[in-house]
Amino acid sequence: MRMKRYLGLVLLITIAMMAMPTANHSGKTVSAQGEKIKVYTSWPLSGGTQAVGESMLKAAELALAHYKEDHDGAGPAGFEVEIVGLDDASPTTGAWDGTIEAENAQRCVNDPECMVYFGTYNSGAAKVSMVITNEAGIAQISPANSYAGLTRACETCAEGEPDIYRPSGEVNYFRTNGTDDFQGPSDASWAYCLGFESVYILDDTQAYGKGIADEFERQAEAIGLEVAGRASVESTDIDFRALLTDVLASGADLVFGGFVLDSGGPQVIQQMNELGLFEEDVYFMGPDGMASPALFDQIGGVEIANDYVYISFPGPLPSTLESEKGIRFYQGYVDTYDEEPDPYAIYAYQSMQVILDAIERAGVADRAAILEAMRTTTDFEGLSATFSFDENGDATVSGFYGYAVGDDTFIDGTLITPTMHETCEVASD
Amino acid sequence: MSIDNQVFIQNVIIGLTVGGYLALIALGYTMVYGIIELINFAHGDLFAFGFFISLTIFAEINPEIPLHGSGLYFTLPAVALLTMLLTGSLNLAIDQIAYKPLRRAPRLAPLLTAVGVSFMLEAIYAIWKGPIQIPYPRYFPKEDYMENEHVISFFSKLGMDITEWRIVSFTTKDLFLFGVTIPLVVLLTLFIDRTRIGKAMRASAQDREAAMMMGINVNRIIATTFFVGGALAGVAGMVWGLYINSGRFTMGFEAGLMAFTSAVLGGIGNIRGAVLGAFIIGMIKAMSDSYIGSEWTRVVIFGILILMLVFRPSGILGSTQSIEKL
Numbered sequence: 001m002r003m004k005r006y007l008g009l010v011l012l013i014t015i016a017m018m019a020m021p022t023a024n025h026s027g028k029t030v031s032a033q034g035e036k037i038k039v040y041t042s043w044p045l046s047g048g049t050q051a052v053g054e055s056m057l058k059a060a061e062l063a064l065a066h067y068k069e070d071h072d073g074a075g076p077a078g079f080e081v082e083i084v085g086l087d088d089a090s091p092t093t094g095a096w097d098g099t100i101e102a103e104n105a106q107r108c109v110n111d112p113e114c115m116v117y118f119g120t121y122n123s124g125a126a127k128v129s130m131v132i133t134n135e136a137g138i139a140q141i142s143p144a145n146s147y148a149g150l151t152r153a154c155e156t157c158a159e160g161e162p163d164i165y166r167p168s169g170e171v172n173y174f175r176t177n178g179t180d181d182f183q184g185p186s187d188a189s190w191a192y193c194l195g196f197e198s199v200y201i202l203d204d205t206q207a208y209g210k211g212i213a214d215e216f217e218r219q220a221e222a223i224g225l226e227v228a229g230r231a232s233v234e235s236t237d238i239d240f241r242a243l244l245t246d247v248l249a250s251g252a253d254l255v256f257g258g259f260v261l262d263s264g265g266p267q268v269i270q271q272m273n274e275l276g277l278f279e280e281d282v283y284f285m286g287p288d289g290m291a292s293p294a295l296f297d298q299i300g301g302v303e304i305a306n307d308y309v310y311i312s313f314p315g316p317l318p319s320t321l322e323s324e325k326g327i328r329f330y331q332g333y334v335d336t337y338d339e340e341p342d343p344y345a346i347y348a349y350q351s352m353q354v355i356l357d358a359i360e361r362a363g364v365a366d367r368a369a370i371l372e373a374m375r376t377t378t379d380f381e382g383l384s385a386t387f388s389f390d391e392n393g394d395a396t397v398s399g400f401y402g403y404a405v406g407d408d409t410f411i412d413g414t415l416i417t418p419t420m421h422e423t424c425e426v427a428s429d
Numbered sequence: 430m431s432i433d434n435q436v437f438i439q440n441v442i443i444g445l446t447v448g449g450y451l452a453l454i455a456l457g458y459t460m461v462y463g464i465i466e467l468i469n470f471a472h473g474d475l476f477a478f479g480f481f482i483s484l485t486i487f488a489e490i491n492p493e494i495p496l497h498g499s500g501l502y503f504t505l506p507a508v509a510l511l512t513m514l515l516t517g518s519l520n521l522a523i524d525q526i527a528y529k530p531l532r533r534a535p536r537l538a539p540l541l542t543a544v545g546v547s548f549m550l551e552a553i554y555a556i557w558k559g560p561i562q563i564p565y566p567r568y569f570p571k572e573d574y575m576e577n578e579h580v581i582s583f584f585s586k587l588g589m590d591i592t593e594w595r596i597v598s599f600t601t602k603d604l605f606l607f608g609v610t611i612p613l614v615v616l617l618t619l620f621i622d623r624t625r626i627g628k629a630m631r632a633s634a635q636d637r638e639a640a641m642m643m644g645i646n647v648n649r650i651i652a653t654t655f656f657v658g659g660a661l662a663g664v665a666g667m668v669w670g671l672y673i674n675s676g677r678f679t680m681g682f683e684a685g686l687m688a689f690t691s692a693v694l695g696g697i698g699n700i701r702g703a704v705l706g707a708f709i710i711g712m713i714k715a716m717s718d719s720y721i722g723s724e725w726t727r728v729v730i731f732g733i734l735i736l737m738l739v740f741r742p743s744g745i746l747g748s749t750q751s752i753e754k755l
Contacts, residue, residue, distance in 0.1 A: 046555075046560055047560045047561070048560065048561045048562065050559070050560070050561065089560075091552060091555060091560070092548065092551065092552070092679075093679065094555065094560030094561065094677070094678065094679065205724060231722050231723060231724070232722065232723070232724040233723050233724065234723060234724060234726070234727060236679055236682075236683055237683065237723065237726075238673060238675060238676055238677065238680055238683070239447065239673060239714075240718075240723070241443045241715075241718075242440055242443050242444075242714070242715040242716075242717075242718030242719040242723070243718050243719065243723050245436055245439045245440060245443065245596060245719060246436065246718075246719045248595070248596055249432050249433075249435065249436045249596050261561075261562075262561070262562075266562045266675075267562060267675055270562075270564070270674065270675050271673075271675070274673075274674060275598070276573070276598065280595070294561075297561075297564075298561055298562040298563075298564065299562075299564065300564025300565075300566065300567075300674065300675070301564070
């Protein structure tokens with residue numbers, strides 16, 4: 001008799017568990033909830049990119065606070081918006097993890113109040129969650145992903161991209177920052193203009209790192225910047241001496257590294273210095289994945305990077321923003337949190353604004369309606385530029401800036417483009 | 430000398446330095462395996478502990494960077510001894526708490542416990558120092574002998590102009606690494622070959638029960654083994670920190686796997702085999718990084734591990750107890 005009772009209970013739980021995801025997939029149960037809307041964020045809040053992730057989360061909260069300030073304390077369309085900050089970094093590796101990212105996306109899908117999935121930081125992680133949010137019909141917006149293949153086909157992208165991330169066939173993923181197929185070539189042209197002649201290209205074998213390194217290589221070959229070598233590194237390795245010996249022997253005067261903070265970039269810079277590559281006038285150039293002051297701590301002090309490191313970023317850095325909104329963001333951030341925002345905090349803030357705007361225009365707590373509203377974002381006045389979303393979900397305006405490291409910070413921000421090599425005066429070294 | 434030859438020479442130097450610190454770690458693996466037939470997967474994390482604890486001690490003392498005078502001849506050895514003591518004690522404690530109660534359990538139980546201890550230690554390091562790249566300040570003074578007047582004039586008498594050798598560098602740090610690792614390896618070998626405790630260790634390794642019947646306190650011998658193994662891994666972590674100036678909480682896992690492979694390659698349980706294996710693996714790593722591509726290095730190294738286990742499980746120099754018994 002007792003056995004039977006338990007059996008019934010187990011059966012009940014099983015049925016309930018089976019029923020739950022189906023109910024959410026339909027998307028119909030959500031609109032009746034009313035009052036509250038949740039935005040799930042997913043990016044590393046621990047590990048090598050912790051500093052960046054935490055700053056982005058603070059920026060998102062700030063965007064919400066500023067929005068309420070402008071609307072007499074009311075949220076978009078009267079809804080109470082709650083930001084749920086999830087971490088997609090693994091405690092065992094300190095870097096983003098596909099399994100955790102999938103769980104995060106699933107949590108949003110399973111929460112009827114979750115209307116927007118806000119993430120990821122790493123493009124590789126987006127490959128995982130995009131499929132899940134796409135099937136569920138939830139809007140996803142990234143504050144940082146720059147791998148081109150997530151939204152459109154490109155020459156160096158994998159086959160089948162981006163359709164493999166869109167099982168439903170609909171576009172549900174957006175981003176407000178520029179992409180690597182623009183950044184990589186811009187970096188190569190910039191390197192050419194800086195007077196470099198021969199480059200050794202490294203990457204971390206990840207979607208982002210390898211993607212941007214491929215784009216850099218393609219452009220370098222096209223504009224006559226010699227590629228002295230190409231290698232991939234194991235991101236958990238700490239000893240790159242043999243590889244860097246090879247770099248020194250190759251005669252390259254620049255190392256381009258497709259890295260993020262937790263995939264080997266800081267070690268490469270640190271060991272380039274240690275092995276005397278900087279002394280031999282071999283410089284380092286890295287993409288936006290390394291554009292954070294956290295880089296300086298991890299290499300053991302900014303003085304190591306001074307004068308020998310170049311980093312590009314999709315826009316002006318926070319302290320150099322000139323628009324009224326930009327200044328409000330920067331000042332507000334510094335006043336509220338008593339620290340400098342990370343460069344990517346700009347995009348977290350801007351993406352959060354897009355989310356709030358979409359909720360306002362949708363007017364209802366319905367995943368499909370909010371997705372549709374986000375898709376039709378037009379002439380949106382953000383921090384970095386005024387933009388719309390094209391049919392792929394990309395922002396229509398996206399410029400990259402190149403920075404040198406000097407005087408213990410990022411200096412000399414200049415607009416860089418894939419065509420700048422045609423007109424620039426090549427600096428002589 | 431051509432660039433290619435210079436690259437080769439430099440890779441030999443790098444291979445030797447990698448081999449040097451791997452040897453110290455591999456010794457711990459092999460000693461513990463020799464005596465209680467446990468592959469102590471947490472051993473690599475003791476290497477990381479040596480790195481972190483010495484970093485902490487240095488930060489407490491806060492010496493001038495780089496070390497010089499008394500700092501070099503007094504503080505440095507003192508920190509090294511303290512690091513060895515603490516890391517050895519940690520390994521001893523791990524054995525007493527986690528492995529000793531399982532001495533008579535099936536072989537799999539302590540093995541899994543060791544994996545658990547490894548994860549636990551890594552998580553603790555991540556909480557302690559943060560799961561990021563940790564810079565290790567340049568405490569050790571660095572000078573490149575290839576730029577030293579005396580060395581240059583010495584080589585020029587031999588008819589070689591080493592100022593032309595742009596790629597090759599051999600610094601005080603390289604010398605320091607060899608100066609610590611090689612004497613320690615030799616001392617340990619002598620310790621096991623010549624001393625009474627060493628003899629007791631060998632006896633315990635051959636037959637634990639028989640050794641016990643002969644009046645050897647096997648428990649004390651096992652404790653000594655864990656302490657010595659831990660101390661060696663600890664000093665390796667410190668030397669590596671001073672040498673490479675960077676590390677992270679997972680560094681022990683990586684180094685541990687390499688060292689374990691070295692121990693198997695040389696013949697697990699065999700002291701000389703572990704040292705030989707470490708230098709071979711170090712050399713393979715350097716050559717593979719440079720000539721094949723660093724993304725292939727793990728494939729090469731673990732490929733060798735698999736081939737070794739399949740075709741010659743007793744290793745190059747022969748295992749005291751073949752790993753087949755695992």
